Amino acid sequence: MTRTRLGAVLVGSALLAASAVVRTQEVTFSSKVEVVRVDVLVTDKGQPVHGLGRSDFEIKDNGVDQQIDLVSFDQIPLNVILAFDMSDSVAGDRLERLRTAGDAILGALSTRDQSALVTFSHAVRLGAPLTTDVSRVRTALSRATGTGSTSLIDGAYAGIQIGESDAGRALLIVFSDGLDTSSWLGADKVLDAAKRSDVVAYAVAVRSPAKPEFLRDLTSFTGGRLFEVEKAEKLEAIFVSILEEFRQRYLVSYTPRGVAREGWHKLDVRVKRGGTIKARPGYQS
Amino acid sequence: MPRSTSNSRARRLVGAAALLWLAYSVAALAADDPNARVLRLERWLKATVRHEPGTRDDSSREVAAWSYADLRVLRFDEIVIAKLLHHPGASIRVASQRDIPAYTAWQVGRLRDLAEAYATENGHNRLLVRGALLHGDIAMTNPATGALESGNDGIRVQSIDGEAVGLDASPIHWQMARLLFDAARPESDAVARRWYIATAAWMQSREQHDTTHLRHAREMFPNDAVLQFLSGCQQETYAGPEIQATAKTAVLPAGYHLDIESESAALRDAETFLRRALMLDPAMTEARIRLGHVLLARGRPQDAAETLRAADTANEPTELQYFHAMFLGQAEESLGRVEQARESYTRASTLFPRAQSPYLALGALATRRGERATALKETQRLFDLPAAAVEIDEPWWSYRVMQARNADALLAALFSAPIQ
Numbered sequence: 001m002t003r004t005r006l007g008a009v010l011v012g013s014a015l016l017a018a019s020a021v022v023r024t025q026e027v028t029f030s031s032k033v034e035v036v037r038v039d040v041l042v043t044d045k046g047q048p049v050h051g052l053g054r055s056d057f058e059i060k061d062n063g064v065d066q067q068i069d070l071v072s073f074d075q076i077p078l079n080v081i082l083a084f085d086m087s088d089s090v091a092g093d094r095l096e097r098l099r100t101a102g103d104a105i106l107g108a109l110s111t112r113d114q115s116a117l118v119t120f121s122h123a124v125r126l127g128a129p130l131t132t133d134v135s136r137v138r139t140a141l142s143r144a145t146g147t148g149s150t151s152l153i154d155g156a157y158a159g160i161q162i163g164e165s166d167a168g169r170a171l172l173i174v175f176s177d178g179l180d181t182s183s184w185l186g187a188d189k190v191l192d193a194a195k196r197s198d199v200v201a202y203a204v205a206v207r208s209p210a211k212p213e214f215l216r217d218l219t220s221f222t223g224g225r226l227f228e229v230e231k232a233e234k235l236e237a238i239f240v241s242i243l244e245e246f247r248q249r250y251l252v253s254y255t256p257r258g259v260a261r262e263g264w265h266k267l268d269v270r271v272k273r274g275g276t277i278k279a280r281p282g283y284q285s
Numbered sequence: 286m287p288r289s290t291s292n293s294r295a296r297r298l299v300g301a302a303a304l305l306w307l308a309y310s311v312a313a314l315a316a317d318d319p320n321a322r323v324l325r326l327e328r329w330l331k332a333t334v335r336h337e338p339g340t341r342d343d344s345s346r347e348v349a350a351w352s353y354a355d356l357r358v359l360r361f362d363e364i365v366i367a368k369l370l371h372h373p374g375a376s377i378r379v380a381s382q383r384d385i386p387a388y389t390a391w392q393v394g395r396l397r398d399l400a401e402a403y404a405t406e407n408g409h410n411r412l413l414v415r416g417a418l419l420h421g422d423i424a425m426t427n428p429a430t431g432a433l434e435s436g437n438d439g440i441r442v443q444s445i446d447g448e449a450v451g452l453d454a455s456p457i458h459w460q461m462a463r464l465l466f467d468a469a470r471p472e473s474d475a476v477a478r479r480w481y482i483a484t485a486a487w488m489q490s491r492e493q494h495d496t497t498h499l500r501h502a503r504e505m506f507p508n509d510a511v512l513q514f515l516s517g518c519q520q521e522t523y524a525g526p527e528i529q530a531t532a533k534t535a536v537l538p539a540g541y542h543l544d545i546e547s548e549s550a551a552l553r554d555a556e557t558f559l560r561r562a563l564m565l566d567p568a569m570t571e572a573r574i575r576l577g578h579v580l581l582a583r584g585r586p587q588d589a590a591e592t593l594r595a596a597d598t599a600n601e602p603t604e605l606q607y608f609h610a611m612f613l614g615q616a617e618e619s620l621g622r623v624e625q626a627r628e629s630y631t632r633a634s635t636l637f638p639r640a641q642s643p644y645l646a647l648g649a650l651a652t653r654r655g656e657r658a659t660a661l662k663e664t665q666r667l668f669d670l671p672a673a674a675v676e677i678d679e680p681w682w683s684y685r686v687m688q689a690r691n692a693d694a695l696l697a698a699l700f701s702a703p704i705q
Contacts, residue, residue, distance in 0.1 A: 158668075179530050
């Protein structure tokens, strides 16, 4: 937000405006069935618990026991959506580390997984739509540059919507290092969208004077996790650990019965044999 | 100024520096050389006469180069000479003021000679106004204020993304200009009013926030609608996340404090100022639009909707029509009037087809309604925006400086008019 930064923004705008090539990208949206899906991480003494089946889980929807239709583990391809802060503060070394971390997570995807890139400074842009072509996302990430202010909340909303655009299992990874200064949307609206979504959001926030309250709420409401780091040096390891953790999650699905359709549904997920559960606390319908 | 033609350049001022100025804290100042003191005053008088208002010329450069300590003494001497210009026979208080040494008999005599000479040649009020314009020009054209040192009356905080990244001395020239305009009252009130409006707008356009400047302006001109409007805009900005975060986290030297209230208090003050602006000038549509936004932020969508519905934006700049549509949409949405909200957001998107906020708003509205396909369609429209165009065509990103879009024009008009 210095005058120097203003100059950089203006120069960037002028160059972009002068470009004769205008690039648009497409996202293909598909419909979704009325089934509730809950991503559940089960751990015992910090270690993921494997080998659980349908009969091992119990789910209450607004206090009403539900019949679980399906429990999947490591079977459904992932849709990994990267929503990265590309504001001024990310420029330089931090951007390089973010690119490296992004490359690492893309490199850890299977051929069936899809990935997408959303970048946000003041503008929200689709760097690459959901695709199994990792190189396309890598290229978009390599071209992204840090400039401008921060529309974190708008960017997170766009990431959620990409997750909602495909029936696959969506993991949203948000990275930001600053205060939201230019979003149009309020946090309440985007959190509402998150509660209505099956997307699980993980977030990495570089510590700053601004507390990452929005990211804390976003990850909490979606059953994800917030990582607060002092510097961007450990981004690569954190990003890979997020993917590894997500792969350890069970996808539990059921068709709601005996509950009102509208409103907030409080979820209570349990494993009969015990263990620590991490799942979204509910959903909005 | 709220009704003037929009300036597209203002919309590009995303990310300008936010400089917060502080209330006073007086500290010690070393004594000055007696002869140098009067000589400096004489040089200032010459610079004042020679300076071309609105420019950075040799005269302004000379005065800008003086140290903070020298300027503090000069500030005192200017008030004395102003008094003598009005009343050549007036007594001069020879006792020292705080750390500024008392005048010697020779200095008193020289001050009287200078006052007599300059009053005869220039007219006393015109000289004071020229002096005020000189100091104001230095404050605007010499952004460097020097390192923070013991004795600064004020400091300013520079912030980036809500984080304080630097402290330096606040430009004493603004205060010197205000004192000279005070001394030229009431004869020069017309030019003073225009100067306050233009300079307050200039500060807001550069995101250099000075609470004192507008407070003093309101004290001088309590019934000026534009000053009330700018005060409301200032408090609205103070309530924003960036200024609030800066105010909470800035580590200041002992004895200083930031003149920034909490978010809720700033919004309350913003509402008060904007309502007063509208009371003084009910046709000030921009104040009505801003008031609507403030009321939304205060959690009063019904009041906001009524305020915004009463705004006639037909002849306003397109950016204001856009803000009006977006804020009204937000108010209608909060009141559960979905179709009206959708209509408002759509109108905004028609005004600025390459702005991203209407698509975000329409998408989020659809999401809340459970209209998934519509939400995804609006998101697709957002992603379809050409990357280059969206950079320059989103009024929301410059909302915080939009009210000051004609600051440079106001200054140009001020400087081109003859000084009375």
